[in-house]
Amino acid sequence: MIWIRIKYRLNLIFKTILFHSGFKKRLLKNQYGERILVFHGIDKLGETKYNSRFISRDFFEKFIKYISSHYNIVSLDEYYQKKFKPNTLNIALTFDDGYLNNYKYAVPILKKYNIPASFYITTIHKKASYIFNDFIDLVSYHSSKNKLFFDNSIYKKNAKNEFICNGMSLKKEIKALPYKKVELLYKTLEQNWLDLKPASIEDYWKLMSVKQLKELAKNPLFTIGAHGETHASLIDIHMEDAKKEISNSKEFLETILNQPIDEFAFPFGSYNNELGDYCEKLGFKKVLLVDYNTELDKKIASYRNRFVMNPYISFDMQLVYLLKGTYF
Ligand SMILES: [Zn+2]
Structure with a gap:
């Protein structure tokens, strides 16, 4: 995975340099x-x-x-x-x-x-009126909470504003959870969600x-x-x-x-x-x-x-x- 990311980054840098050094036409060739x-x-x-x-x-x-x-x-x-x-x-x-x-x-x-x-x-x-992937992204980013207790686990916020437990981010984990469990996120984070004034950021959810x-x-x-x-x-x-x-x-x-x-x-x-x-x-x-x-x-x-x-x-x-x- 890391190697793929490095390869992608290098390729992006290489293509950007080519694009700006006279190869634009070639790169955009039909x-x-x-x-x-x-x-x-x-x-x-x-x-x-x-x-x-x-x-x-x-x-x-x-x-x-x-x-x-x-x-x-x-x-x-x-x-x-x-x-x-x-x-x-x-x-x-x-x-x-x-x-x-x-x-x-x-x-x-x-x-x-x-x-x-x-x-x-x-x-x-x-x-619900939103998809939980958006709910957790928005709450994680804006909430001042550094720890979250959910589904018998303690999640800690990392530098990218993601809640992590045992190396696994909550945003990735909820993709695979039964919806009954996912719904509990709202109860856990209801106040944080309301504090966001969700209507003001409706474009994101x-x-x-x-x-x-x-x-x-x-x-x-x-x-x-x-x-x-x-x-x-x-x-x-x-x-x-x-x-x-x-x-x-x-x-x-x-x-x-x-x-x-x-x-x-x-x-x-x-x-x-x-x-x-x-x-x-x-x-x-x-x-x-x-x-x-x-x-x-x-x-x-x-x-x-x-x-x-x-x-x-x-x-x-x-x-x-x-x-x-x-x-x-
Ligand atoms: Zn989708």
Whole structure:
């Protein structure tokens, strides 16, 4: 893991130097191929202090303007049908998690440039008004608490504002906990959360309402897919619970939107074939991953891998890596 990070850092430095020493044209040379991009949150300033999920509205618009004038943007349907243009990069856009900030900042830009996109919604609405990953990121960052007692363990805050116990961060641990336990976090940290005045930082946690989802679903530019119910990592919880996460999120969306939901994106890109098969059995035609687990998985008709946007690099470097199709 450390070696991969060092390799990535060195590669980034090398590419940045090349870019600024006359190789810009070569690095941005048009590539053939296809990419599905993953965005999460869009905010006003591109805040990176909480996590790696937010890029700024201005960056987003500049990026959309650039890729729509230099490459071919397709809908996810067209992507699956391979309706690609030759001699260029064919790009489909996806947004994970279902943030209100997508509706506030990204959707007006997508409409302005007439860009299709697919939104994968965490359907936690009946259980909580946020995803616990965001809850813990925000509370960890802002709370003055240095210790936290949770689930019979003592967590201590490190220099990166993460609560750690036995070398494991709470933000990583909650991905794999049963939701009943995750819910207890609210009770433990309720006062810290309220002290944050959550409404003032809603861009970092608030999810789209049912009304907003209905509005998006009606727009022919956009499609809505499921992304689980609680944003647990589905390969790390009990299989039965994971299957419920998948079926409940489908059912919730089909009920509120009154249309079939046939796209599913795995939270954190964590999947296995039993869950992939289950998605197909439920009627999902498009199953979105991040990386394929195996070479064989590339042949599965419903599976597609995706390229995750990186808020820690410059606009130029984001383009360079997009063209390359990988950060490594
Ligand atoms: Zn997600």
